[in-house]
Amino acid sequence: MPNKVKDAWAQGRAVVNGWLAIPNGYSAEVMAQAGFDSLTVDMQHGVQDYLSAVSCFQGMQPHGVTPMVRVPWNEPGIIGKVLDAGAMGVICPMVNTAEQAQQLVSACRYPPEGTRSFGPIRAGIYGEAGSYFETANRDIAVIPMIETKQALDNLEAILDVPGIDGIYVGPSDLGLSLGMAPKLDREEPEILKIYERLLKECGKRDIAVGLHNASGAYAKKMIGMGFKLTTILNDSGLMLQGAKAQIAALRG
Template identity: 75%
Template sequence: MANAVKQAIKAGKSVVNGWLAIPSGFSAEVMAQCGFDSVTVDMQHGVQDYLSAVACFQGISAARNDVTPMVRVPWNEPGIIGKVLDAGAYGVICPMVNTPEEAAALVYSCRYPPQGGRSNGPIRVGMYGEGGPYQETANQEILVIPMIETRQAVANLDAILDVPGIDGIYVGPSDLGFSYGMVPKLDREEPEILEIYDKMLKATKKRGQFAGIHNGTGAYAKKAIGLGFQLVTLANDSGLMMMGAKAQIAAAR
């Protein structure tokens, strides 16, 4: 299938991304019906394993066929990257990519030959190819997105972006601040961090790439879009559930 998020970003639009920490296909189905452009299964810090990720992809597909399923893999490791792509992910967000060599390894794991070394075997996602076999379009449709979240990655930003096959970057504000000796949190206002965001936005725009960022609130996500981020994530399913429950409990009491 065509990657609607990739098409929107190429058209200069911004997309709103959901985040799944809960290992439940039903939770994924509910989130996919809420209006997100994409929904990402978090296998790094979410309570997700491979089987729950597959169930979440199925829940997303059952809810809406215009919501792009994506994944944050636990690490830059070809085995799990290949498996989640075969299961249905159309975007791979990879944590802690700090060097161009690590970025090149990520691309290699995500792309079929000759652009990469991904093994053939799209056991689930192959059923959803349109306009020909999945293998003919996968290299063009799948988003490859390294996370920039350390001082080292910021220093190597230009070299990482220059790696062929990188579509964009994704900012992890908590780890980024942590790397600079700050308290880990999402919606950052420190001038030093905002300067880094500006550097990222200019560097990606110059190359025709995009920048994404994780946000704690919709208000900050709106600010991030105003800054130039084209992919903004709103918290995660468990966090949104907690915020909603607390608000209603407070109203009842």
């Protein structure tokens, strides 16, 4: 199973990512037909748990989108479980130090690069028999979230940890950490300056930078700025937006 996210990054292209908060395999298979390159099951803020993530993976698998997970926390138990279930990328919230980044990488990689335990119950079905073990360390994207002042203070040390493929920015938490209100699609100059720094430091190390967005229009602009993974809202947010628009057309 190719990892469209890492393939795109290898070719310098940006990835359009969807975000799943609805814990259901059917809604996942509908999202998988919308045109996203990858879909991320949000186990942190979404209404998701491990078994609902498995259902979402099953729903999206025939449609060729790359399955990823945002884990609820930097904890090796759940990271191992979602990888075994077939996640090809792990987005991890609140990685604020190099040590935490190192723990994340370790949980995602088999020895000798890490300490992941072997037992890819669903992931093992990708590709030819036996091939998963040989390719997993190379194919799985490890993506810590940089979203606090502390993480910015430790940025270079975090990015220097071997094995990081990308970082992901949560604009709400980043703002909160800096004393601003939580929101997406930010335009504050100090935030954009941070984005520039992230892009520059990551660029030096061949690390992709991702961003959570509220609209396709803003995401497009950010791709222009250099972001390589852009998410737009989530499944339930798109549904609510669509419903409100049609009701407005009806009632307006």
